[in-house]
C-alpha cells in the first residue's frame with residue numbers, strides 16, 4: 008500500500024538520537040511540534056527498529072546506521088536529518104527509493120574541526136603528547152629533541168573541501184607551506200599548491216591531515232604503502248572517518264618510529280555512547296593524541312547544527328521544500344497560504360506525470376500551482392489545490408501507478 012500521510016502537526020513524531028543539541032527541540036517546539044522523543048545514545052538493531060516503527064522524522068549524528076532494512080521497518084518515516092556533515096552512515100539510495108529526503112549541516116562544524124586539527128599539528132610537532140604523559144606519570148624530561156616549530160614546515164591536506172581549505176588558510180597564517188590532494192581540480196587558497204597525486208603529497212609533508220568523506224575510494228586510503236611514502240619522522244592526523252586509515256599499518260609505523268606521532272579522532276568502530284568501552288591498539292602510544300570523535304563537538308557548532316537541521320526538517324514538513332537534501336530532487340517552494348499542498352513522490356518512469364494530471368483532472372480537481380523536479384530514479388511533484396478538494400486530491404494522487412509516497416501538508 009502506498010504510504011499516505013495526513014497527520015496533524017502535533018501528532019507528527021520526531022525522534023532525535025545521539026544527544027542532538029537542545030536547540031533542535033527548541034526550534035521544533037517553537038514551530039508547534041510537540042511529539043519529540045530524544046535519546047543521548049545511538050540506537051541499532053531491534054531497539055532502533057522499534058523506535059522508528061511509528062516515527063515520522065528522525066535526527067541522528069554519525070553513529071546511527073540507517074540501512075535499507077532499517078528503512079523497511081520505518082513505514083511512516085518522512086525525512087531524516089543528519090545533525091553533522093557526514094552522511095556515510097545512511098544508505099542514501101535506499102532512503103531516496105522510499106521517498107525519504109535526507110538533510111545535513113554541510114558546514115556548521117567546519118571551523119571546529121579546523122581549529123582542533125590546527126592545535127593538534129602544533130602539539131604533535133612539539134612532541135607535547137609524550138611530554139604530557141611523562142609528567143602525568145611523575146617524570147620530567149626537559150629536552151628539545153624532536154621538537155619543532157611549524158613555521159616553514161609543510162602541511163599536506165588530503166581532501167581540499169570545506170574543512171581542508173579552512174585548515175590550509177589557518178596553517179598559512181602560522182607560516183606553513185600548504186600542499187593538497189583532491190580528486191577534483193580545486194582553486195588553491197593563498198599560496199597552497201595542488202599536488203599532482205597523493206604520493207607526491209605524502210613524500211613532502213611534515214604533517215598529513217585527512218579530510219575526505221567515507222566512500223569506497225577512501226576506504227583504507229592510508230595503508231602500509233602510503234605510510235611508507237611519508238617522510239621519516241612525520242605525523243598523521245585523521246579527523247575524517249575511521250575507515251580511511253588502516254589502523255594496523257599506522258600501529259606498525261608508530262612501533263617502528265617511522266612516524267613520530269599521530270592524532271586520531273575517528274575510528275573504524277566507535278562506541279555507541281558515553282557509557283561504552285573504547286579499545287584500540289593505539290592506546291599504548293604516548294605520542295598519539297586520541298579523541299572521541301569530537302572534531303565538531305563545540306558549543307557553537309552543536310547549537311548551530313541543532314538549529315540548522317531542525318529548520319530544514321521543519322521547512323520540509325510545513326512547506327515541502329527539499330532545498331539542500333543530499334539524496335533528493337531539489338524543490339524550493341513559496342508559501343501556500345489559502346491553499347492545500349500535496350506532495351507526490353514517484354518512480355521517474357515515462358508517462359507518470361501525465362497519469363498524475365489525468366487522475367486529478369478526472370476527479371475534478373483544479374490545480375492552482377505545480378512544481379516538479381526529478382533525478383534519474385525519482386520524481387517529486389508538489390501540487391497546490393483549493394482547500395475544499397484536498398481530500399479528493401490526496402485519494403486521486405495515491406492511486407497513481409508508480410507512486411512511492413503521497414502526503415498533504417497542514
Ligand SMILES: NC(=O)C1=CN([C@@H]2O[C@H](COP(=O)(O)OP(=O)(O)OC[C@H]3O[C@@H](n4cnc5c(N)ncnc54)[C@H](O)[C@@H]3O)[C@@H](O)[C@H]2O)C=CC1
Nearest residue numbers: 092093166167168169170189190218219220246247302303
Ligand atoms: N571528526 C569530526 O567530528 C568531523 C568529521 N568530518 C568528516 O570530514 C569529512 C570532510 O568534510 P568537509 O570538508 O566538510 O567535506 P567536503 O565535501 O567539503 O570536502 C571533501 C573533499 O574531499 C574530496 N575527496 C573526495 N574523495 C576523495 C578521494 N578519494 N581522494 C581525494 N579527495 C577526495 C572532495 O572532492 C572534497 O573536496 C566529512 O565527510 C566527514 O566525514 C566532518 C565534520 C566533523
Ligand SMILES: O=C(O)CCC(=O)C(=O)O
Nearest residue numbers: 068069091092093303304
Ligand atoms: O558530531 C558528530 O556526531 C559527528 C561529526 C562528524 O563526524 C560530521 O559532522 O561528519
